Each structure stands twice: as C-alpha cells, then as structure tokens.
Amino acid sequence: MTPKPLDPAEQALIARINDGLMIETVADMTPGYKKALLTQLTVQGDTELMSAPAYYLAARDAPTINSRIAVTAIVHDELGHANIAYRIMEDLGADKRQLVYGRQPHEFKHPYGFDQPLENWAEMVVANGFFDRAGITLLSDVHQNTSYGPLKRALVKVDREEVLHLRHGESWMKRLAKAGGEARDALQRTVDWMFPMTLEWFGLPDDLKRHSGQLAYRLKGLTNDQLRQTWMAATVPLCEGIGVEVPAHFDEATDAYVIDFPFPCQYDPNAKRWLFDEPLTWDQVFDRWKARGPMNERYVEMIQGTFGSVVAN
Amino acid sequence: MPTDRQVWDALGGVTDPEFPLSIVDLGMVYGVQVEATRTRVTMTFTSIGCPAIDMLVADVREAVGALPGVDEVDVEIVWDPPWTRDRISDRGRRVLAMYGVVG
Amino acid sequence: MSSGRVYEVFARKNHDEELKHVGSVNATDDDLAKAYAWTLYDEERWVEMCVVPRSAIVSITNEGPLPVWGN
Amino acid sequence: MSIATTPAFESTEGMSEPCARGLRQILLACADTKLLLGYHYGEWTFGTPELEAAVASCSLAQGELGHVRLLHALLSKHFGDDPDALMDKRAATDFANVGFLDRTVVDWAGFVAMNYVVDLAVTRVLHSMQGSTFKPIHMSVDKMLDEERYHLHHGRGWFRTLATRGGETKTALERQAELALRSVAEWLGPADDHDDRALVSAGVKRADNQTIYRALCDDVERLAAAVGTRVQAPAPTNFSGWTSANRRIGGGGPDEEILFHLRGTKNEVFKLN
Incomplete structure (x- = not known):
C-alpha cells in the first residue's frame, strides 16, 4: 500500500489538505485532485441515477397508494441526487448532457446491484434497506470528511433524504417478517441474494487495495473494510432482530463482523443465487462487474429515452 | 381515560424521520381531544404527498394507543392552516440549531 | 437540444433568516427554472425561493488581477 | 347566489340530492384524473429531454398521488367509499378520468399537452372550489392549489420551449394540445349538467364546468398566441351517451395494463394491513 511518488505540487496540496484546507474552486485544485474528485462524483452520480429505473420498475407495481407515494418520492430523491453530482461536475468542466445522455450502457460506473431487476415488493424494500444503507x-x-466545499454542502440534503429511504426499507422489512407466509419467504429470498451483493459493493479489501488518492486528498475518510463493517453493524442486527438469516455474524473476540462465506464468490444473475x-x-x-448485469441496457435506455419519442431530443 | 397532557407527552415521543424532533416540537399536532376510551389527534404534514404520512400516523396510533384507557385512536389530517416553519417550538429550534439544520 | 443556462438557486426557511445559496439548475426559461428549482431543492418548505441567471451575477472577489498599477 | 350568504356544509347533510351526487362525481373525477396523471408523470420520469425534467416529472407524480390519497379520504368520510375498492374493485369503464390519459402517452409533446392542458383543467376545477360552502374541501383546496403552482410552471415552460422550436415539434405539440383540450371538454361535460348546476347554486363550486372550460381555453389560446402557435379545439356539441360516472361520450376507460400497475396486482401478496 505504498503510495506512488507524487509530484511536488500534489504533495503540497495534500499537506495543506491535511492541515484542514477546504477546496472551493478549480483554481485551488491540482490535476490529481481534480481527477480523483471527478471519478468519485461519477460513481456517486451514476449510482444515484441507475437506482432510479431499478426502483421505478418496482414502484409502478406498488401494492397500495401509500407505498406508491413513498417509492415515487424515493425515485425523485435519487434523481435529484444524481443531478446534484452531475451539476457539480459541470462546474468542474464536465459535460452533464453527455454524462447522462451520451454514454453507452457499459460506461456508467454504478455498482453491479443496480444492474439487477427488482421483481417484487420485497426486492424493492430490501433494496431500500440494504443498497440505500x-x-x-x-x-x-x-x-463528514470531504475537502471539497461544494460537495460537502450539497450532501446535507442528500444525507437527510437517504435516511428516509432506509426508514422506508427497514420498516417494510419488519412488516414482511411479521406477516409471515409468502411475504416473509420473499423477504428471506431477497436477503439471500442482496446481502452478499451489498458486501461486494464496498470493493476491494484494504489489504489488496491500490492507493487511490481519494483518502490522500481527503475525498473520503474511511477505508473499504471500515465502510463494510459500518454497513454490517447496522444490517446484521436488523436482520437478526426480525428473524431473517444472513451469512455474517459478530465476533466478540475481534470486535468485528465476520463474513460466513467465501468472499468474494460467483453469482448467477439469472437464478439470483x-x-x-x-x-x-x-x-x-x-x-463480472464490467460485463454488467441483466438490466444494464434496459435501465440506461429508460433514462436516455431511446424507446420512445420523436420529439424528445 | 388519559389526560390531555398524557396524550401530548405520548405524541412528544413520535419523531419525524427527517428531523431529529418530535411532531409536537415541529408544530405538526394541531389538537388533542379525549372522549372516554376514544382519543382524537388532529395534525398536519408539510406536503399532501408526504411519503412519511402512513408511517407517522401508525406511530401516533401506537404511541397514543399504548396509554391506559385508550381503545381507539382517531387521527384526523387537516391542511388548514398549512404547516410552516413558524410553528416549530423554541425547544425544537434549539435542537435543530444543534444539528446545524436551521441556518 | 441545449440545456439552456445555469440559474443559481437561493432560498430561506424562515422569515427571520437571510437568503442562502442552495444549489443551481440548468433551464431554458424562467418558468422551467422555477419548476426545476422547486422540485429539485424540496428538502424544506421554503418561505422564499428565487433563481438568478448565473450570467447576471457580478463577481467582486474573482476578478483576477487589478487592471491598474501596471498589473 | 353568493357564497357568503350560503350556509356552509360540514358534511353532505342538508345538501340537495343532485348537489351531493354532483359533489361525489366531481371529487371522483378529480381523483381519477390525478391518479392517471400520477401514473403518466411517473412513467415520464424516464426518457425526458433533460435530467431536471425527470426530477420534475417524478415530483409531479408524487404530488398528484398525494392529492388522490386526500380525495379518497374525503370520498371515504363523506360518501362511504372504500379507498381500496376505489383503486382495485372498479371496472375500467367506471373510471371518470380525462380520456386523454387512458392510454400510454407516447411522446414528449403528449407529455407537455398532459402537463399543461389536462393538469391545468383539474387545477381549475379545484380552483372553482376555493371558498367552497363544503367545508372539508374548502379546508384542503388552498394547500392543493399551492402545490399545483409548479405543475403549471413546468407545463408552461415546456409548452413554450416546444412551440418556439418550430417545425415538426411545434406541429406535434399543437396536435397533442388539441387532443387534450377536446378530451377535457368531454370530461367537463355538457352545459345542461344538472348536478353541476346544483353544486354552483349551493356554493360548493363557484363556477360551472362550462365556465371553467372557457377559462381554460383562454389560458391555452393566450399562451399559444404568445409563442406563435395556434391551438383550437371545438368542444363537442353532441353529448349523447355521456354519463357523469364515466365522463366520456363514447364510453371507455384506462387501459387494463395501466390499471394492472395502479392496482398493484403483481404485489397482491404484499398488501398487508
């Protein structure tokens, strides 16, 4: 994990960031900083953007009007968050139109989870509980940690709204568990495929991770493994509390969560197994990620509108 | 049969999912009426399409329904007068300021 | 088609508070800027919200070097 | 008859029969139209010409569905309608929405016509109930109108954008706006709708549906003229076969596929109470 040697300008910027410097404009950035920031924002924007079609196809079959309203609000939030990320990128010189409408399906940088179809209400709400978590x-x-001022300010709104999505997901997971029968079975089946998929989402474990610059430039604060632990610390007790099985447990001795299956491993997207x-x-x-999942093209088509309108573009 | 005060206290335990505040401090509860075993709560929300309405109504039913002597909880949603931030209590403002939510 | 121009969005939550910059939108006209700002930045029930075309903002601090004294 | 001198109604008690019937019909007509608007706005969260429009359309969907919930609550409280049954148990031909929304809105011009013309029509009907003698609607309508303001900005902004682009885009817009307007005329009904008149004499509505239609045409024609386009849709003169329950001249209702989604048929097992 030794960082590759950086040129003096980059090192000077990193030193000033470590002293608490907040970056406000492009003029304050080095090329390395800007590149790392743009990469981070692309992943952030693409993730929010691609969650929208995935959630929507489930939302349009919502069981009740209340649940339809709740998931419509969630889709709305996600698109708003995507727009915020791309708008910030536009101010850094990126072409927002091109980002949304000009890329091929496989060029988007969202997690594999949002290449999967959400086929029933249980999958919708567990996605809220797991993916949004x-x-x-x-x-x-x-x-909490970013050194880029405009992003820090923009994330106040994003954080607040994502909390609602979690609450939606988790309260429905509790309801499904309590309902028993078919609803509960669907919940367990969903958790079975979504839990490992979300663990994978956090990426390479720290002992394999190449230096990315994102930590050095303080674009984030925690490592992949720390983030994975944070996620499990919220998710494993939730599932255990409602009697849903997950392949992970808390280990008293190491004071950490332990994954109970060979991680990473192969996934069959057609069988969702x-x-x-x-x-x-x-x-x-x-x-596997680069080959993208079964819904990648459809979701991008939905956003870019290639299935419809003569008048649209 | 609970006192009005007990009902308000119970509602003080129902928090909004977006703000770290109770619906009472947010000024969303407009009135409480206790009639024998039936309690009526009149309240509003920030928007008609608020996605948290059914969650919060369920929380209100649970909190008030847990009071001794309450068999039935009626939640009436009203839109007049509309909610504004001016209805947030002083205590609520202090809490929000602590969280950096109020500018 | 073009995404129009950039509008900066300002809003206040309370009457006793100053207007705050909350974000920006791309829009082709004022009607759309209003709709976009309101639907994008709906995290609050703002008591006041307005948009300003970015091109109308006269910057004072980001002018570059002074055009006098030999700069 | 002025509203100030008319007694207010806390419920349907004391209303004449045509007035109570007319009230249920108009509330249901608004709820059904908003339900379909909510559906189509939701669908048009995708394939929009710009990302901001996707955010806006999704927000409009949320707003409309919220209003449906409110109107269903009024129908339940004052007319004994079961909100679940209103969604799940009615035949397509029992829906009283604007017919323009019966089928998939296939292009952006259609979206703009729906957003500007159809949405505004329902808003104008609600607007006619501002200060209503029927207290429950009086207490809700201002908040609803307040939320509709942004629907109008969005519709008007896009109408202007497409009209000024000219060519095929403008022609498509004109055609869709005319279809929408004609469909709204049908929905608002004939001039001799007795139940609608009863609502106006009781002060439940301030204006009859014909007056609302003329005001809407005025809105549309004025904006169209301002952006160099023309929208003209002669209202139907023969309303034979029209019923206030269905609000269409030739019958019909939303496509079964749309209702399949709206009823949550696929997620029957998750309808928990």
Missing part, C-alpha cells in the same frame, strides 16, 4: 454509509463518510462453492479472485469480480 450502503449508499448512505459511503456518502455520510464523504459528507450466490454460488458459495465457487470462490473468485477480485479480478474475476471486476470482470
């Missing part, structure tokens, strides 16, 4: 885990770390007997290397995981 992952999102807020990552973003609240950015919010993890193959615990087929462990993978992280390079193989990256290949």
Whole structure:
C-alpha cells in the first residue's frame, strides 16, 4: 500500500489538505485532485441515477397508494441526487448532457446491484434497506470528511433524504417478517441474494487495495473494510432482530463482523443465487462487474429515452 | 381515560424521520381531544404527498394507543392552516440549531 | 437540444433568516427554472425561493488581477 | 347566489340530492384524473429531454398521488367509499378520468399537452372550489392549489420551449394540445349538467364546468398566441351517451395494463394491513 511518488505540487496540496484546507474552486485544485474528485462524483452520480429505473420498475407495481407515494418520492430523491453530482461536475468542466445522455450502457460506473431487476415488493424494500444503507454509509463518510466545499454542502440534503429511504426499507422489512407466509419467504429470498451483493459493493479489501488518492486528498475518510463493517453493524442486527438469516455474524473476540462465506464468490444473475462453492479472485469480480448485469441496457435506455419519442431530443 | 397532557407527552415521543424532533416540537399536532376510551389527534404534514404520512400516523396510533384507557385512536389530517416553519417550538429550534439544520 | 443556462438557486426557511445559496439548475426559461428549482431543492418548505441567471451575477472577489498599477 | 350568504356544509347533510351526487362525481373525477396523471408523470420520469425534467416529472407524480390519497379520504368520510375498492374493485369503464390519459402517452409533446392542458383543467376545477360552502374541501383546496403552482410552471415552460422550436415539434405539440383540450371538454361535460348546476347554486363550486372550460381555453389560446402557435379545439356539441360516472361520450376507460400497475396486482401478496 505504498503510495506512488507524487509530484511536488500534489504533495503540497495534500499537506495543506491535511492541515484542514477546504477546496472551493478549480483554481485551488491540482490535476490529481481534480481527477480523483471527478471519478468519485461519477460513481456517486451514476449510482444515484441507475437506482432510479431499478426502483421505478418496482414502484409502478406498488401494492397500495401509500407505498406508491413513498417509492415515487424515493425515485425523485435519487434523481435529484444524481443531478446534484452531475451539476457539480459541470462546474468542474464536465459535460452533464453527455454524462447522462451520451454514454453507452457499459460506461456508467454504478455498482453491479443496480444492474439487477427488482421483481417484487420485497426486492424493492430490501433494496431500500440494504443498497440505500450502503449508499448512505459511503456518502455520510464523504459528507463528514470531504475537502471539497461544494460537495460537502450539497450532501446535507442528500444525507437527510437517504435516511428516509432506509426508514422506508427497514420498516417494510419488519412488516414482511411479521406477516409471515409468502411475504416473509420473499423477504428471506431477497436477503439471500442482496446481502452478499451489498458486501461486494464496498470493493476491494484494504489489504489488496491500490492507493487511490481519494483518502490522500481527503475525498473520503474511511477505508473499504471500515465502510463494510459500518454497513454490517447496522444490517446484521436488523436482520437478526426480525428473524431473517444472513451469512455474517459478530465476533466478540475481534470486535468485528465476520463474513460466513467465501468472499468474494460467483453469482448467477439469472437464478439470483450466490454460488458459495465457487470462490473468485477480485479480478474475476471486476470482470463480472464490467460485463454488467441483466438490466444494464434496459435501465440506461429508460433514462436516455431511446424507446420512445420523436420529439424528445 | 388519559389526560390531555398524557396524550401530548405520548405524541412528544413520535419523531419525524427527517428531523431529529418530535411532531409536537415541529408544530405538526394541531389538537388533542379525549372522549372516554376514544382519543382524537388532529395534525398536519408539510406536503399532501408526504411519503412519511402512513408511517407517522401508525406511530401516533401506537404511541397514543399504548396509554391506559385508550381503545381507539382517531387521527384526523387537516391542511388548514398549512404547516410552516413558524410553528416549530423554541425547544425544537434549539435542537435543530444543534444539528446545524436551521441556518 | 441545449440545456439552456445555469440559474443559481437561493432560498430561506424562515422569515427571520437571510437568503442562502442552495444549489443551481440548468433551464431554458424562467418558468422551467422555477419548476426545476422547486422540485429539485424540496428538502424544506421554503418561505422564499428565487433563481438568478448565473450570467447576471457580478463577481467582486474573482476578478483576477487589478487592471491598474501596471498589473 | 353568493357564497357568503350560503350556509356552509360540514358534511353532505342538508345538501340537495343532485348537489351531493354532483359533489361525489366531481371529487371522483378529480381523483381519477390525478391518479392517471400520477401514473403518466411517473412513467415520464424516464426518457425526458433533460435530467431536471425527470426530477420534475417524478415530483409531479408524487404530488398528484398525494392529492388522490386526500380525495379518497374525503370520498371515504363523506360518501362511504372504500379507498381500496376505489383503486382495485372498479371496472375500467367506471373510471371518470380525462380520456386523454387512458392510454400510454407516447411522446414528449403528449407529455407537455398532459402537463399543461389536462393538469391545468383539474387545477381549475379545484380552483372553482376555493371558498367552497363544503367545508372539508374548502379546508384542503388552498394547500392543493399551492402545490399545483409548479405543475403549471413546468407545463408552461415546456409548452413554450416546444412551440418556439418550430417545425415538426411545434406541429406535434399543437396536435397533442388539441387532443387534450377536446378530451377535457368531454370530461367537463355538457352545459345542461344538472348536478353541476346544483353544486354552483349551493356554493360548493363557484363556477360551472362550462365556465371553467372557457377559462381554460383562454389560458391555452393566450399562451399559444404568445409563442406563435395556434391551438383550437371545438368542444363537442353532441353529448349523447355521456354519463357523469364515466365522463366520456363514447364510453371507455384506462387501459387494463395501466390499471394492472395502479392496482398493484403483481404485489397482491404484499398488501398487508
């Protein structure tokens, strides 16, 4: 994990950031800083953007009007958050139109989780509980630690709204668990595929992680493993509390959560099933991510509108 | 049969999912009426399409319904007068200021 | 089609508070800027919100070097 | 008859029969139209010409669905309607929405016509109930109108944008706006709607549906003229076959596929209480 040698301008900026410097304009940035920031914002914007079609296709079949309102509000929030990320990028010189409408499906940088179809209400609400929890885990770390002023201010709104999504997801998970029968079975089936997928979301473990610059430039504060632990610390007790099984447990001795399956491992997206007997290397995981999941093209088409209108563009 | 005060105290335990504040401090509760075993709570929300309405109504029913002598909780949602931030209590303002929510 | 121009969005939560910068939107006209600002920055029930075309903002601190004294 | 001298109604008690019937019909007509608006705005969260419009459309969907919930609560309290049954148990032909919304809105011009013309029509009906003698609607309508303001900005902004682009875009807009306007005329009904008149004499509404329609045409024609386009839709003269329950001349209702989604049919097992 030794950082590659940086040029003096980059090192000077890192030193000043460590002294508490907040960056406000492009003029304050080095090329390295700007590049790392743009990469982070792309992932952030793309993740929020791609959650919208995934959630919407589930939302349009919401069981009641109240739940329809709640998930419509969630889709609305996510698109607003995506717009915030891209607007900030536009002020850094990126082309927002191109980012949303000009890229090919595989060029988006969102997590593999948002390439999957959400096929029933249980999948919708567990996604709120798990995926949005992952999102807020990552973003609240950015919010607390980022050295980029405009992003820090913008994330106040984002953090607040994501909390609502979690509450929506978790309260529905409790209801489904309590309801028993088919609703509860669907909940467990969903947790079975979404739990490992969210663990994977946080990326390479720290002992394999190449230096990214995001920590050095204080664009985030916690490492991948720390973030994964934070997510499990919220999610594992939630599931245990409602009697839903998850392949992870708390280990008193090490005071940490332990994953109870070969991590990472292979996933069959058609059966929505993890193959615990087929462990993978992280390079193989990256290949799976790059090949994208079953809904990637459809979701991007929905956003870009290639299925409709003569008049739209 | 609970006193009005007990009902208000129970509502003071129902927090809004967006703000770290109770619906009472947020000024969303307009009135409480206790009639024998039936209690009526009149309240409002920030918008008609507020996604938290059913969650909060359920929380209100649970909190008030847990009081001794309450068999039935009626939650009436009204839109007049509309909610504004001016209805937030002084205590609420202090709490929000602590969280950096109020500028 | 073009995304129009950038509008800066300002709002206040209470009557006794100053207007605060809350974000920005791209829009082709004032009607759309209003709709976009209101629907994007809806995290509060603002008592006042307005938009200003970015091009109308006269910057005082980001002028660059002074045009006098040989600069 | 001026509203000030008319007694106020806390409920339907004391209302004439045509007035009470007219009230239920107009509330249901608004609720059904808003339900379909909510659905189409939701669908048009995707494929918008710019990302801000996606955010806006989704927000408009949320707003409309919130109003449906409110109107269903009024229908439940004052007319004994079961909100779940209103969603799930009615045949397509029992829906009283503006017919323009019966089918998928296929292009952005259609969206703009829906946003500007159809949405504004319902808003104008609600506006006619500002200060209503029916207290429960009087107490809710200002808040609803307040939320509709941004729907109008969005519709007007996009109408202007498409009209000034000219060519095929402008022609498509004109055509869709005319279809929408004609559909709204049908929805508002004939001049001799007795129940609607009863609402006006009782002060439940300030204006009859014909007056509302003329005001709407005025809105649309004025904006159209200001942006160099023309929208003209002669209202139907023959309303035979029209019923206030269905509000269409030739019958019909929303597509089954749309209702399938709106009823949450696919998630039946998750309808928990």
